[in-house]
Amino acid sequence: MMMAAGIHKFKCATIAEAEMLAIANAKDVLLAYQPVGPKLKRFIQLIKKYPGTLFSCLTDNLSSANEQCSAFAGARVNVSVYIDLNVGMNRTGILPGTAMLELYRFCATAPGMVIQGLHAYDGHVTNASFREREKEADAIFAIVEAEIENIKAANLPEPTIVLGGSPTFSVHCKRPVVECSPGTFIYWDKSYLTNCAEQEFVPAAILITRVVSLPGATLVCTDLGHKSVAAESDKSKRVFFPEQEHLTVIAQSEEHLVLENRTNHIFKPGDILYAIPWHICPTVALYNRSIIIRDGKAATTWQNIARDREIWV
Numbered sequence: 001m002m003m004a005a006g007i008h009k010f011k012c013a014t015i016a017e018a019e020m021l022a023i024a025n026a027k028d029v030l031l032a033y034q035p036v037g038p039k040l041k042r043f044i045q046l047i048k049k050y051p052g053t054l055f056s057c058l059t060d061n062l063s064s065a066n067e068q069c070s071a072f073a074g075a076r077v078n079v080s081v082y083i084d085l086n087v088g089m090n091r092t093g094i095l096p097g098t099a100m101l102e103l104y105r106f107c108a109t110a111p112g113m114v115i116q117g118l119h120a121y122d123g124h125v126t127n128a129s130f131r132e133r134e135k136e137a138d139a140i141f142a143i144v145e146a147e148i149e150n151i152k153a154a155n156l157p158e159p160t161i162v163l164g165g166s167p168t169f170s171v172h173c174k175r176p177v178v179e180c181s182p183g184t185f186i187y188w189d190k191s192y193l194t195n196c197a198e199q200e201f202v203p204a205a206i207l208i209t210r211v212v213s214l215p216g217a218t219l220v221c222t223d224l225g226h227k228s229v230a231a232e233s234d235k236s237k238r239v240f241f242p243e244q245e246h247l248t249v250i251a252q253s254e255e256h257l258v259l260e261n262r263t264n265h266i267f268k269p270g271d272i273l274y275a276i277p278w279h280i281c282p283t284v285a286l287y288n289r290s291i292i293i294r295d296g297k298a299a300t301t302w303q304n305i306a307r308d309r310e311i312w313v
Contacts (some may be wrong), residue, residue, distance in 0.1 A: 011162065011181040015042045016306040019313050022050035030162065031057040032119065032181075034084065034092065036064050044075045045313045046278040056080035058119055060094045064107055065113075072112025082109050082119040082162060085147065087140045089124040096147050101154060108156050117159030120144055121181075126167050137164070137171040141178075148177075154192075170198050187279035190240040203276050207239065207283070209257070211271040218261050220247065222273060225255040228286060230279040239275035247273075256298070 002010075008019050009028040021029045035043040035057055047055050059065045059081055072079045083104050086093030094100045108115040120143075125136045142186040144161060150158055162174040162179045169182040184192055187205040209224035229238055231252065239257070241247050251258040260268065284290070289301045305311060 009179065011183070012306075014306065014309065015046060016309050016311050017311060018043075018055065019046055019050070019311045020306040022053040022055075023048065023311070025273055026053055028054045029056070030082065030181075031055065032121070034058045034060055034064055035055050036067055040068060040071050042313050044071060044077060047077050047079065047142055048075070049313060055081065056082060056116055056298070058082050058084040058092075059103070059107065060084040060086075060092055063101060064301060065110065069107075069110040071227050073110075075112075078112060078114050080114045080116045081201070082116050082160075083107065085118050085120040085144065087120045087143055089121060091121075091123075093120070096143055098149060101150055101156075104151055104156055104159075105154065115157055115159075117161055118144060118147060119162045121165060123165050126195055128197075130170065130196075130198045133167060134171050137168040140168075141172070141175065166192055166199075167196055184280060187280045187284065189283075190276045190278045191237070193276075202278075205277065205280055206282070207275045207277060209273050209275055211267050211269050211273065212256070213269060214265070214267065215258070218265065219250075220259045220261050220267050222257045222259065223255060224257040224275060225253055227254055228257075228283075229275070229277050230282040230286075232282070233278055237278040239277055239313070241273055241275055243274060262266060 010026050011030045011032045012018050012021060013033055014118045018029050018031050030041065033106065043057060059068055083100060084093040086095050094103055107113045122137065122140050125133055127133045144163060146158060160179060161177055162181055164180055166182040167183040169180050172178045173180050185201050193203060207224060207229060209222040210227040211220055212223050213221040215221055224239060231238060235249050235252050237251060238249060246263040247259040247261060249257060250260050285306055285307050287304055288307060289303050291298050292300045292302060
């Protein structure tokens with residue numbers, strides 16, 4: 001569906017996700033991860049198995065780049081590589097400066113590597129105020145621009161820039177030199193519905209849960225536990241009940257979600273509730289399939305095949 005809409009470049013985070021894209025005949029796939037060890041071997045297998053897809057990956061230090069270079073050259077493949085630039089999220093990436101330029105120069109001349117550019121993810125920018133997010137995104141782009149100028153001054157290949165996620169998409173999409181990489185728009189979720197109001201996406205994924213017990217005068221327990229929805233955030237930001245806004249999450253365990261009912265107790269065991277996840281990305285990975293609803297009826301299913309972490313490679 002995305003390719004039919006004209007999207008032909010994709011970014012993903014696991015080997016299985018990259019293979020899923022190759023199975024769908026995606027033309028250009030960036031593994032937004034630094035493959036080392038067994039993952040590096042699997043990545044090379046992937047490249048050889050699907051020659052119709054152009055694969056690329058990240059690197060952020062000379063030690064890993066040397067390992068990648070040796071593996072690529074030994075396998076007789078030339079692999080497109082992006083330098084992963086740390087612009088403030090402090091999760092992965094090399095800091096801007098001299099070390100980054102040395103790494104870029106190494107990748108530009110190393111056998112088996114084809115330097116493509118810079119990758120920068122600003123997932124830490126999540127302010128609900130668009131103006132504040134815009135200021136932060138502009139400051140991050142200024143860092144990237146400075147690195148672009150340093151690369152040019154060193155007479156190295158001019159970089160392609162892959163920048164941003166969903167919250168800063170509204171800002172970076174206006175920059176001609178940036179290839180944006182939002183992902184949540186596919187399903188959307190409550191978090192971005194609340195914090196990215198300027199983006200006119202609507203949630204397409206909803207969870208069905210059932211009341212299993214009424215353990216107290218104002219308590220409602222459903223079967224929407226940790227196994228059913230992303231649970232890394234505060235319990236108040238796990239799910240949202242659009243038709244039952246008077247329900248407040250007070251506890252969650254593996255198979256249970258306990259809610260406090262702030263209105264008349266109208267529920268009974270067996271009742272169905274509809275919930276929108278606050279974070280859709282790891283929620284999808286909990287399910288083997290998604291049931292597609294058309295005109296109020298279950299029409300078909302989509303297999304979430306990358307959930308298996310390993311398809312063939």
